[in-house]
Amino acid sequence: MNIFPENATTYGQEIDNLFYLILTFVAIAFVISVVVLFYPMFRYSEKRNPKAQYITGEKKSHFKWVMYALIMLAMSDFIIMYAEHGTWEKIEEDVPTDGIRVGITGIQWNWVFNYAGKDGKVMTADDIVINEANSELHVPINTNIIMELRARDVVHDVFLPNARTKYDVIPGRTHVKWANFTKVGKYEVVCSQICGVLHSKMRNYIVVDTKEDYDKYMAALYAKQDSANAPKPAAPAIDTTAKADSTKAADKK
Ligand SMILES: [Cu+2]
Known part of the structure; x- marks a missing residue:
């Protein structure tokens, strides 16, 4: 499957691979977010939990879920940065001198x-x-x-x-x-x-x-x-020649 325009360069495939890597992380984050959003609506419906709970998030058992999300986010960022730094260096920093x-x-x-x-x-x-x-x-x-x-x-x-x-x-x-x-x-x-x-x-x-x-x-x-x-047959062209000749003559002396 290729969703992009045809790649015509040496490094194009590396950029595409990075795109798919980021897309994978974003897709995982999306699925997790949707589950976290909708699951509690069924699990803690009014029928099952007639009295609402008040959670402050201070307890370790609650706070750990915030940390899990934070660690996952940081890890995915680090993996992307690690994967892309070589490509970045090649394209942005090591610009070839021959060409x-x-x-x-x-x-x-x-x-x-x-x-x-x-x-x-x-x-x-x-x-x-x-x-x-x-x-x-x-x-x-x-x-x-x-x-x-x-x-x-x-x-x-x-x-x-x-x-x-x-x-x-x-x-x-x-x-x-x-x-x-x-x-x-x-x-x-x-x-x-x-x-x-x-x-x-x-x-x-x-x-x-x-x-x-x-x-x-x-x-x-x-x-x-x-x-x-191309010089047109006009006065300036003749002038230049005259000047060059006089310089040559001066050199000979
Ligand atoms: Cu423009």
Whole structure:
């Protein structure tokens, strides 16, 4: 049985397992609560107990039941914390350094994607910026994708259901998250904090390509950027050349 969207990352299954662990504890707590609530209604009905009892809870025999509940609650919390700390560390603290860095910025109302430019760094002047409705962020398969998450105007929430990744993005802060996709496909990037009237339009995609397809896609993007930036035959271009020549001439002397 799988009640979740398809998992497409290396750590997604760990998150699902944690969900089921917590669900198990909650289900047990629910059953116990329902029994504790309804059983006394029958056991101590007016017919069987015409005179109501007044219990202060001070006697040990009464107080122990409070302690049992407290111990069970604390134990389940500790077991969950013990089970999840490795996953938390892996996802939140040990962010890989090797991989591809991308920028994902929430604006009213779109997700803006930044690919590194020729300098290999994101969020610099030479980035390739995709700011279109329902746009796609292409990433290669089996590679660490390091995502710099930001918000420009209000609080948004990056949600990648298929990567089991979700994070509130707050203007002025950068948070780094990562994912390593194991399946080729097209996966949603949505906003899950109501951020204004067109919040529901914040639906973009991460497209996981094979490495060859990704290289082809990026080559085309860079070529497009190059042609857009190509110097037009105008005065400034000639000026730059003249300057470079004079510097060379100075070096020779
Ligand atoms: Cu939003």
